[in-house]
Amino acid sequence: MNKGRMEAFSDGVLAIIITIMVLEIKVPHGNDFENLTPLIPVFLSYILSYIYLGIYWNNHHHMMHTVKKVSGGVLWANLHLLFWLSLIPFVTGWMGENNFAQRPMALYGFILLMSAVAYYILQLQIIKTNGEDTILSEAVGKDIKGKISPILYIIGIAFTWINTWVSGILFTLVAFMWLIPDKRIEKYTKE
Amino acid sequence: MNKGRMEAFSDGVLAIIITIMVLEIKVPHGNDFENLTPLIPVFLSYILSYIYLGIYWNNHHHMMHTVKKVSGGVLWANLHLLFWLSLIPFVTGWMGENNFAQRPMALYGFILLMSAVAYYILQLQIIKTNGEDTILSEAVGKDIKGKISPILYIIGIAFTWINTWVSGILFTLVAFMWLIPDKRIEKYTKE
Amino acid sequence: MNKGRMEAFSDGVLAIIITIMVLEIKVPHGNDFENLTPLIPVFLSYILSYIYLGIYWNNHHHMMHTVKKVSGGVLWANLHLLFWLSLIPFVTGWMGENNFAQRPMALYGFILLMSAVAYYILQLQIIKTNGEDTILSEAVGKDIKGKISPILYIIGIAFTWINTWVSGILFTLVAFMWLIPDKRIEKYTKE
């Protein structure tokens, strides 16, 4: 079974998710810059989610590069990841339109957490199909960012009940932490 | 004629169908978790349809893997399948927004039935083009799931007039029955 | 310059056009079958446009199969075709929501006409780039359907001022005429 079509389908879904998010930024009625002010939180949410989806696409790209075999389990683990990512436009819109209120931020963090869990499951399925002695297996073992992220999401979710600013900073911090591409896989594949 | 572009187009359409469904989950105005309660049936419909579209993509992927030749008949049988699948976001939205009322559920079942019929026609067209002695031909002959599904859809549609819960359970059951990937084709292609 | 990316981009645009059309079929508020009655003209328009877009994708597929070189002129002629096709969801929605009224039908016919013209220009550009002695050049020379279609569209547009039924039948007729795949190119490429 070839991995090409799974990559193509994932690219398609990610491209659509990243693009339909922009539909949540509704065109305002007035023609003054002031009419854009209520859109600022919507726009900030859009930027954050855009970066997250960019990270997922980027890491997916790197990970798939090391994959040789694709099984039914891998296909479904991938669909499971895309399911959680497909909910990002909804939570982005809810968070943005409510100016980073407590509950929408908690749900946003929850979807980030579930996406991270789904990504981890996908890695496990790929390792199960391709064997323990692969580049990916080695990379996952040393993957500190992958282990810290869910913890930071959970702390972020908990903080929405105390101070939403801390949550926002945490969610942004994780994004920036991931912006640095996965040097390890990149290094291994070059060797 | 090469099958690559037919796969790419199908992937594109399926990726968009699966993603625009999320647009039916409209962002609520309030910022409390209670504002999400009316969205629960919409969300449950989304999950079920997501699984169904995932199954179709998955099975399409497996089936196309065995295909060597693509004719005009195959291209149109494929477009016919995509037509019925393209109506899934509409019926999902209608069913979800009406909290699994009788008529929307009957229509949902009908679209599932027509999709199954269209998938069967596509298989016949592929066999007609590629010959009776192919892996697919053999797999279709023994395909019990493919024969049971339409019957279960019809029973499910009939039950919407008696008890919509039975219909809902039947539609979910068929989905879970298909979640198990088509081991037979997978096995044959490995040999 | 390779044609692969032009095909991929065209597939993407066509897949999205065909799918977002379904967003024009708005989910009704009631849960009875009667609530679907006002959607019947919208649905019929959807079917017709779906078939037309399927035809364009299908013929595009056949045509590109014979192409060896892609120039800047070909890329822009292709974008020009996609431009007119991208307006199909709008005119489909306008025609459907106004129950096949005169003006929307005339505009629908006009967009079909412009798409046909754009397709013809694309063929000329491809022949200009790939040479007169190609399969496509020969096929276009004998292309009776391609010559009749614009005439039938113009008659159809004119008839919207007299009898919209005649226009509707003409637009449907052209679609069915094209449903038969271009046997000639298919035959030539097989040899």
Added chain:
Amino acid sequence: MNKGRMEAFSDGVLAIIITIMVLEIKVPHGNDFENLTPLIPVFLSYILSYIYLGIYWNNHHHMMHTVKKVSGGVLWANLHLLFWLSLIPFVTGWMGENNFAQRPMALYGFILLMSAVAYYILQLQIIKTNGEDTILSEAVGKDIKGKISPILYIIGIAFTWINTWVSGILFTLVAFMWLIPDKRIEKYTKE
């Protein structure tokens, strides 16, 4: 790392951006041609943005053709470009619905400017990854259009405070200037 998936993802995002813009042309309620009159500025904005996105796709296609290596930096520079382009449907809608008012036109010009800057950064990243002695490096050095465009955008933005017609003409002029494909790279790659 292969460039195929970066091209596929970019094609997907550009195809979706170009297509969802059409959703901003809302189907009017009446069925007379007069009902289309308020849509004329929306439609004109659509044409201009369609041409711009076509140009970006076209130039992206040409540029990627010369690329051999893709790094993490290139992937992110590409995502950065797609971010600014993803905002085009929003500014197109705002400009069109406000009949080319001053502020929406200024914002439209600003998004064009940022897209041009992002495209320039992407070129620098590609050169950094692929080396100074490449076709692209040479082409960028002589790229007069690429250097004039941002200046014309800035003049256009400034003119929205004086005369929006001048701005409109400038934004259209830059588009037509780019419609001519990048002969230089095309020439070099042919040799």
